Amino acid sequence: MQKYLFQQFFGKITSVPFRVVFWDGNEELYGEGTPRFTLTFNEQIPFTSFVKQPSLAFGEAYMDQAIELEGEIEELIRAATFNHSVIWTETLARLPKLSMRKQKENVQHHYDVGNDFYSLWLDKTMSYSCAYFKTPEDTLEEAQLQKIDHILKKLQLKEGETLLDIGSGWGWLIIRAAQQYGVKALGVTLSEEQFRKTRERIAELGLIGQVEVELMDYHDLPKTNRTFDKIASVGMFEHVGRDHYSEFMKTVQTLLKDGGLMLLHTITHMKEEPGDPWISKYIFPGGYIPSLREIIHLLPEYNFHTLDVESLRLHYAMTLDRWAEGFDRNEDKIREMYGERFVRMWRLYLRSAAAFFRIGGLNIHQILFSKDVNNTLPLTRSYQYTNKE
Secondary structure (H helix, E strand, O other), X not given: OHHHHHHHHHHOOOOOOEEEEOOOOOEEEEOOOOOOEEEEEOOOOOHHHHHHOHHHHXXXXXXXOOEEEEEOHHHHHHHHHOOHHHOOOOOHHHOOOOOHHHHHHHHHHHHOOOHHHHHOOOOOOOOOOOOOOOOOOOOHHHHHHHHHHHHHHHOOOOOOOXXXXXXXXXXXXXXXXXXXXXXXXXXXXXXXXXXXXXHHHHHHOOOEOOEEEEEOXXXXXXXXXXXXXXXXXXXXXXXXXXXXXXXXXXXXXXXXXXXXEEEEEEEEEOOOOOOOHHHHHHOOOOOOOOEHHHHHHHHHHHOEEEEEEEEOHHHHHHHHHHHHHHHHHOHHHHHHHHOHHHHHHHHHHHHHHHHHHHHOOEEEEEEEEXXXXXXXXXXXXXXXXXXXX
């Protein structure tokens, strides 16, 4: 019966031809044309789990080696994305509500895996967000520095100004801002690993007194009575949670000086929808990816004026490709550190994320806005990457 149900299930997928090898050794072809990927069941899996939450069931089966995938994961995702029979139907009402303590635990779950792990496949800046490619030949490090410079240029930094980075990662944005523009910069993070590494970098580069990093929740910053000329937040908004958007915006409103600029860099969905259940369970617990219109709708409520919106969708696909290549080069080391299941989990995450930015509904936007009216001309573009494929 299980095999029959799977056969009926796969038979409804018509957008991409593929092969399935069942646990009894029999194989079947689905769709028309040369198979673009092969799914091999090493053991029998309950069909009901695939109906309820396909991505979670597949992800766990792949991690546990119950299923093997031969071929590009992008083709598997293309098959799932373009067939409604494979798409799950959770509603926004079922999204978990996050406390501040839970947010901190979720951030630490992902980022405190260890600096040794991330240093194996990130670039030297340890930038863990979408890079910015001038050409496809750019190295990952070049592209990450270009991303940071792109953000700093949009913020129109001037010597002596103050800059805050909410969710400052491993600190290269605040460090480069101080070096290139002579600003006083503060970064805040909830990750102890990121805090420790950033503090080491600040000391090594002789920037103590000009650049600071604090291990703290951004909600606590208004208590310090500090305000800033410019604020950036790169890859952090996805962790805020839908129920806390108003708190985030109120905090930024309090911290940003009148006429000041804010650059929000975040992954977005086309529509408001729950996150992928496998990603939510294993990679980013408690995360929620907003739609672009959700963010834009919020801004006027806090006297924020939208100045510029830029999509970097394909840049993120290319970034994830580079990360996955670095991960693959160091797969044996990572396996020795964390085991086979961890390797398969991260391989699936990096490759599938790249595919979703290419063919799914994922996007990434940089949104520049001001508190009250800012009449400085926002020169936000100096070059534009063109995909020649």
